[in-house]
Amino acid sequence: MNPNYELxxxxxxxxxxxxxxxxxxxxxxxxxxxxSIPGYQTPYASREMxxxxxxGTGGLQLTLSxxxxxxxxxxxxxxxxxxxxxxxxxxxVELTCxxxxxxxRTTEATLIQSRHRIPEVDLTESQVLILQVPYPDPxxxxxxxxxxxxxxxxxxxxxxxxTKLYEDIVQFDEITISHRYPTRINGHYVIDPSPIPRxxxxxxxxxxxxxxxxxxxxxxxxxxxPYTVTEPLAFDDVPFRTEDFRDANGHRRACGRCGATDxxxxxxxxxxxxxxxxxxxxxxCNQRLAELAQEVSA
Amino acid sequence: MGYVAIxxxxxxxxxxxxxxxxxxxxxxxxxxxxxxxxxxxxLRLLTSRIVSEGGLYHPRLAALAVKQMQGDTLEAAFALxxxxxxxxxxxxAPVQDSGEMRLIRRISSAFKDIPGGQMxxxxxxxxxxxxxxxxxNESPESFRDVARRFMDNVPExxxxxxxxxxxxxxxxxxxxxxxDGPAGTPFDITRDPLVFPVARSAALATMARxxxxxxxxxxxxxxxxxxxxxxxxxxxRVGYLPVMLPHPVTGEPVEAGxxxxxECEVVAMYEGSDTDGPPVFxxxxxxxxxxxxxxxxxxxxxxxxxxxxxxxxxxxxxxxxEFVLLHVDGVDxxxxxxxxxxxxxxxxxxxMDRLRTTQAxxxxxxxxxxxx
Amino acid sequence: xxxxLEVRNLxxxxxxxxxxxxxxxxxxxxxxxxxxxGSVVAAYGVSFDLHAGEILxxxxxxxxxxxxxxxxxxxxxxxxxxxxxxxDEARQWNLFALNAAEQRxxxxxxLGMVYQNPHLGLNFNVSAGGNIAExxxxxxxxxxxxIRERARRLLAxxxxxxxxxxxSPKKFSGGMQQRVQIAxxxxxxxxxxxxxxxxxxxxxxxxxxxxxxxxxxxQELNTAMIVxxxxxxxxxxxxGRTIVMKYGRIIESGLTDQILEDPQHAYTQRLVASAL
Numbered sequence: 001m002n003p004n005y006e007l008x009x010x011x012x013x014x015x016x017x018x019x020x021x022x023x024x025x026x027x028x029x030x031x032x033x034x035x036s037i038p039g040y041q042t043p044y045a046s047r048e049m050x051x052x053x054x055x056g057t058g059g060l061q062l063t064l065s066x067x068x069x070x071x072x073x074x075x076x077x078x079x080x081x082x083x084x085x086x087x088x089x090x091x092x093v094e095l096t097c098x099x100x101x102x103x104x105r106t107t108e109a110t111l112i113q114s115r116h117r118i119p120e121v122d123l124t125e126s127q128v129l130i131l132q133v134p135y136p137d138p139x140x141x142x143x144x145x146x147x148x149x150x151x152x153x154x155x156x157x158x159x160x161x162x163t164k165l166y167e168d169i170v171q172f173d174e175i176t177i178s179h180r181y182p183t184r185i186n187g188h189y190v191i192d193p194s195p196i197p198r199x200x201x202x203x204x205x206x207x208x209x210x211x212x213x214x215x216x217x218x219x220x221x222x223x224x225x226p227y228t229v230t231e232p233l234a235f236d237d238v239p240f241r242t243e244d245f246r247d248a249n250g251h252r253r254a255c256g257r258c259g260a261t262d263x264x265x266x267x268x269x270x271x272x273x274x275x276x277x278x279x280x281x282x283x284x285c286n287q288r289l290a291e292l293a294q295e296v297s298a
Numbered sequence: 299m300g301y302v303a304i305x306x307x308x309x310x311x312x313x314x315x316x317x318x319x320x321x322x323x324x325x326x327x328x329x330x331x332x333x334x335x336x337x338x339x340x341l342r343l344l345t346s347r348i349v350s351e352g353g354l355y356h357p358r359l360a361a362l363a364v365k366q367m368q369g370d371t372l373e374a375a376f377a378l379x380x381x382x383x384x385x386x387x388x389x390x391a392p393v394q395d396s397g398e399m400r401l402i403r404r405i406s407s408a409f410k411d412i413p414g415g416q417m418x419x420x421x422x423x424x425x426x427x428x429x430x431x432x433x434x435n436e437s438p439e440s441f442r443d444v445a446r447r448f449m450d451n452v453p454e455x456x457x458x459x460x461x462x463x464x465x466x467x468x469x470x471x472x473x474x475x476x477x478d479g480p481a482g483t484p485f486d487i488t489r490d491p492l493v494f495p496v497a498r499s500a501a502l503a504t505m506a507r508x509x510x511x512x513x514x515x516x517x518x519x520x521x522x523x524x525x526x527x528x529x530x531x532x533x534x535r536v537g538y539l540p541v542m543l544p545h546p547v548t549g550e551p552v553e554a555g556x557x558x559x560x561e562c563e564v565v566a567m568y569e570g571s572d573t574d575g576p577p578v579f580x581x582x583x584x585x586x587x588x589x590x591x592x593x594x595x596x597x598x599x600x601x602x603x604x605x606x607x608x609x610x611x612x613x614x615x616x617x618x619x620e621f622v623l624l625h626v627d628g629v630d631x632x633x634x635x636x637x638x639x640x641x642x643x644x645x646x647x648x649x650m651d652r653l654r655t656t657q658a659x660x661x662x663x664x665x666x667x668x669x670x
Numbered sequence: 671x672x673x674x675l676e677v678r679n680l681x682x683x684x685x686x687x688x689x690x691x692x693x694x695x696x697x698x699x700x701x702x703x704x705x706x707x708g709s710v711v712a713a714y715g716v717s718f719d720l721h722a723g724e725i726l727x728x729x730x731x732x733x734x735x736x737x738x739x740x741x742x743x744x745x746x747x748x749x750x751x752x753x754x755x756x757x758d759e760a761r762q763w764n765l766f767a768l769n770a771a772e773q774r775x776x777x778x779x780x781l782g783m784v785y786q787n788p789h790l791g792l793n794f795n796v797s798a799g800g801n802i803a804e805x806x807x808x809x810x811x812x813x814x815x816x817i818r819e820r821a822r823r824l825l826a827x828x829x830x831x832x833x834x835x836x837x838s839p840k841k842f843s844g845g846m847q848q849r850v851q852i853a854x855x856x857x858x859x860x861x862x863x864x865x866x867x868x869x870x871x872x873x874x875x876x877x878x879x880x881x882x883x884x885x886x887x888x889q890e891l892n893t894a895m896i897v898x899x900x901x902x903x904x905x906x907x908x909x910g911r912t913i914v915m916k917y918g919r920i921i922e923s924g925l926t927d928q929i930l931e932d933p934q935h936a937y938t939q940r941l942v943a944s945a946l
Contacts, residue, residue: 007334007358020386026489043491048379053630054637078643085640087307116644134637146620147494155771159778159808160793166803167796169814170836172656178648197648217630219491235814243651266643267650280644 017064018096023047027065027221031212034223039185041136041153046219056089056115058214059132062221063113066128069099074109079117079264079280089113106283116179118200120263120284123209125226131194133215136222138182138192158182158190162233169238181240184231185224193224199242199264204230245277255279258288322368337361346558346588347371351628352378353488353507355557355587372509372632379629382488392551393484394539396561396585397463401537406464408530408565414461419536421591464533465563465581474565475578494620501604501623505597506586509628516626517596520603520616527602529564529582536560536589561585562594566602580605673757674862674894675720675743680752682738682918685709687750695917697937702733702917712738713918716752722861723892727909727926729899729941735918736898740864742766743896744783745773756780756862778808782855782893786867788847791854792839798825798850799835805857824853828883845876849883856887863895869904881907902945906930914938 017024030044049057056077067073073093077086081104090102103109106119115132123129139149142160152158161182168176179195183204193204194213204211204224211224224230232240245253245265254261256268256276263284265277279285323329338345338361348360352375359381363374403419406412418424468474485500487507492500505513520527539559542551562584582602584594600622607617615621625631683691688707695702695711702711713735720726728736741747743754743765754765756776763776785791792801802821811817822832828849834842839850848868855863865884869877885908888895897908905912905926912929914922914937922935933939 005358007362014384019383022386023383043493045487045489045491047383048376048629049383050377050380051633052376052636053633054635055633055640057633078641082307083641084307084310088311091308091311115640116642134634144620145494146624150493151770155774157774157808159804162807162812163793163796163800163804166807166814166817167800170797170799173659174652174656176652176656178652179645195642195645197644199648217634235817236812237816238814243648244655264644265647267647280647 014096016097017067018049018092019047019061019064023061024065027061030221031062031065031223034212034221035210035225037189038225038228039189039191039222041189041191041215041220041222043219044221046216049216051088051092053217054134055085056113056132057216058218058221059113059115059130059216060089060092060214061216062130062212062214063093063111064097066130067093067097067100067111069097071110072101072103072108074103074106074112074283075114076112076117076119076281076283077115078266079119079284080282082282085115104283105287106281116195116197117264117280118196118203120279120281122203123207125208127209129207129209129211131196131211131213133192133194133213133220134217135180136192136213136215136218136220138180138190153189156188158184158233161190165233165235165238169235175234175238175240182233184233186228186230189222190233191222191224197243197264198232198240201230201232201240202242204228206230253277255285255288258285258292260285260288318368332365334358334361334365337364343589344369344371346590347510347593348374348378348588350587350590350593351375351507351509352382354378354382357558357588372628375509376629376632387489389543390486391541391543394542396535396539396559397466398460399535399537399539399559399561400460400556401535403537404461404533404535406531406533408532409464412464412533413467420589460537461535463563465565468532468565468579473579474581492623495608496619496623498601498605498608501619502583502585502597502601504623505584505600505626508593508597508626509631510590510593510596512626512628512631513596513600514592516616516622517599517603520599520614524614525603525616527564527566527582527599527606529566529599529602531595531598532563532565532581534560534562534591534594536591557587558589559585559587560590560594562591562598564595564598564602671721671724673719674722674724675754675756677719677739677743677754678717678752680716680739680742680754681714681750682712682735682742682747683709683714683750684712696919697916697921700917702735711918713742713749713915716915716920718913718920718923720862720894720896722894723888725888725895725897725908725910727897727899727905727912728915729902729905729912730915731900733917734915736900736915737866738918739915740783740866740896740898744781744864745777746783758861778805779858780860780862782858782860782863784848784851784855784863784865784868786870788839788844788851791851792847794838794840796838797836798830798839798842798853801839801850801854802857805854809858820857821853824857825850827887828853828856829879843876844872845880848872848880852880852883852887856891856893859891861894863893864898865895866898867900868897870899870901884908902930902941914941 026044030042034040034042046058047061049060051057075086075090077083080086093100094102106121109127111128111130112119113130118129137149139152139161142164143149143152165175179197180192181198181201182190183193183201184190193201206227206229207224208226210226213222234240247253252261253265255263255265255278257278260279263279263281266280268276268278270276338357344364345357345360348363348371349355349357352360360378363377367373367377401417403421404417406416465474485497485503487500487503519525538556540553540556543554545552564582565579566582580602582598584597584601586593600616603616604619604622608619612618685708687709688704690706691704691709691711692714694704694706704711716739728739730736742749749766756763756765758780768776783791793804799821802824803817806817806820821835825835826832830846830849830853839847869880881904887893897904899905909926912926913920916937922929922938929938930942933942
């Protein structure tokens with residue numbers, strides 16, 4: 001290399017949203033296509049982001065391509081705003097998108113980027129939920145070749161996936177898929193709805209908010225447009241079931257902090273070995289606590 | 299019990315950054331910060347790996363990445379890739395003729411006499427891997443003396459020059475298939491995702507950016523018996539390729555700079571073909587930024603294996619385009635391996651729910667009507 | 671008699687082909703490889719009809735093109751030329767004019783295939799019952815209990831012990847694997863079933879029981895079948911009418927009894943003589 005060459009130091013100044021404008025435009029075009037074909041895994045040239053593939057680079061590219069200065073962003077991981085990865089992603093957006101607001105309140109956000117959860121509070125038409133996806137294709141468990149999976153998706157051929165459910169019931173008397181539950185979108189494409197728990201799957205159904213799913217490493221974007229019909233794969237006589245938070249006596253467990261009995265619970269093990277349950281959605285839990293405090297003071 | 303499960307992320311990240319920085323400067327008063335020029339020159343093969351796996355020819359930034367990532371090649375290549383994402387594309391380079399490379403090294407294991415001759419150049423291939431203890435306490439004076447002595451003895455005529463390519467000679471003899479017309483527009487993996495089946499140019503581009511070790515491992519599986527490429531290196535060359543770009547005003551090609559690169563062409567045994575004419579050898583091609591001979595050879599072998607797999611269907615992993623091309627990228631594979639360190643509380647909760655339910659079923663009667 | 675399948679001029683050439691391919695191959699040329707371009711003329715000008723409930727035998731040595739015919743009719747392989755029409759209850763299917771999704775639908779709902787190699791017809795990673803379930807799921811049945819009951823009945827009908835329905839067919843004997851394949855092929859009660867060398871490689875006693883099963887099914891369900899075989903015994907037992915093929919061409923066709931008693935073509939005469 002030229003010995004007189006100096007690194008231009010201003011190269012450290014990144015443009016708004018980190019990605020160059022052409023890349024953001026490409027992502028937006030892909031989003032439009034994904035919305036037009038609900039559930040179709042639209043390929044795009046995923047860019048390298050400065051965090052690891054698998055840490056939400058697909059979701060982040062969606063967020064950075066959509067975010068504008070009027071937007072308010074909420075980032076959660078496992079339902080929490082303050083988990084390491086969520087903090088990291090939120091800082092990155094704050095750093096590269098000056099002027100953008102961030103929030104921990106679900107109701108205040110216009111864009112919500114999430115890993116593994118859908119917020120407990122129902123979303124609205126003016127919100128976009130962006131889910132980070134590690135494995136976009138539900139067929140990968142029955143067919144390793146992407147070329148063959150593409151044909152199966154195109155023809156709506158999910159019999160092998162259903163056969164896997166059949167085999168599950170034969171073997172375990174129960175469908176054993178815990179999360180990433182295959183879900184049919186708008187009567188055709190079956191998606192991997194990202195590793196949300198089964199508890200969150202029914203909340204995709206006719207969601208008022210646009211739900212975008214981004215898989216950075218696998219270079220796919222897909223969408224569940226607002227008010228779209230979504231159906232988790234199941235048999236007529238073996239229905240889809242969400243996680244069971246009942247104790248041995250059949251009572252619904254409550255959050256040990258806010259007392260909620262209508263939320264997805266994290267199971268915590270205290271140092272003395274005893275178990276406790278708390279809301280996985282930290283904003284939901286905090287809001288409930290604030291309301292309770294208000295009632296008490298009033 | 300407090301709400302402790304995943305709180306305090308922000309503070310934890312700042313602490314981790316500080317700890318990392320402390321380790322980088324752990325020598326304290328006795329230490330000197332590494333200069334980028336030192337890394338670029340004295341660790342030139344490391345820098346070579348980074349420019350090639352990072353997919354951006356910028357040795358100085360590669361050196362910075364090595365310094366920042368404390369010598370982790372995967373992370374350094376990753377940082378260079380991420381930097382690349384911020385830059386708009388200004389121009390698409392036309393296809394460059396690697397015959398114009400100014401060579402510092404070229405060998406052929408197929409022929410003793412090749413047009414232009416063999417040139418061993420800078421290689422440790424024939425050196426004994428003995429520890430050179432004299433380097434342990436090398437003085438700056440002796441370091442400079444070595445450089446000075448070499449430059450004094452180099453005649454002007456020994457400066458790198460270009461040579462004809464060995465495969466052109468084989469092709470002229472009819473031992474290699476003729477080139478099918480002018481190359482079409484190559485597939486651009488930075489602008490189009492791989493959607494299988496992919497063109498050969500997409501495979502080549504993917505492998506050119508691939509992680510050296512991953513590429514080597516899959517190529518090695520083919521050489522050892524999970525495949526049938528028995529390659530001979532027609533030519534391996536290392537040198538500086540002038541990059542010709544159209545002049546912004548006249549449109550004439552002008553030399554805009556040069557890139558150090560390694561190129562390898564292997565020939566493998568011929569096979570019967572459906573096409574007309576006599577049987578010919580088949581060719582595998584490998585090339586990458588920087589000086590990285592193992593990567594270029596591994597890529598050439600895999601190119602040949604993939605061409606076979608694309609034509610006849612894969613018979614082993616190294617012939618399967620999806621298997622090879624989706625698993626050799628260092629940024630993808632390293633990132634995904636690392637992501638397992640992130641919390642998976644929700645999915646694990648869900649797993650436990652399924653396990654407990656199915657465990658409970660074992661002791662309960664089966665679904666009605668079943669006689670299992 | 672109701673026609674169920676009409677095949678006209680079915681042709682399959684492997685390779686790029688040349689204008690001399692057809693004239694340079696066939697029984698007279700004593701080869702199916704074109705000496706000019708090296709292409710293989712696997713089948714040329716194959717035409718026949720099949721009627722409801724009828725069993726048609728296609729007989730020939732390896733390389734005669736007999737398997738090629740059923741592979742193209744089951745969409746495993748695309749023909750180079752020709753036409754085939756399936757006459758279903760209310761409508762007709764012009765097989766080679768259908769798009770991929772229509773072909774898949776027809777294959778799943780209205781056609782059945784039993785291969786010589788059970789690996790081609792069965793998924794060894796799922797249970798015997800799961801294999802039948804897969805075919806029922808393909809035809810949009812989504813009730814677990816009903817799928818299970820139908821799989822049980824089909825396996826019982828093909829004499830596979832229902833206790834073994836949750837085991838992988840890879841643990842089964844060759845004869846059992848063919849029974850599972852037959853049960854799977856029949857799962858959607860197709861009016862048309864292809865059997866490609868289904869008893870080849872099995873013990874004689876096992877062969878006989880499977881052939882009996884096929885005959886029983888044909889009588890119970892009135893399923894039309896094409897039986898591809900090199901075995902005159904299979905033809906004699908199953909087929910009402912027979913086609914004899916050599917090097918991709920039909921050299922003789924007619925009632926099975928007639929062909930076996932009074933073969934016209936020299937090749938057929940040799941075949942029949944050698945089997946006596």
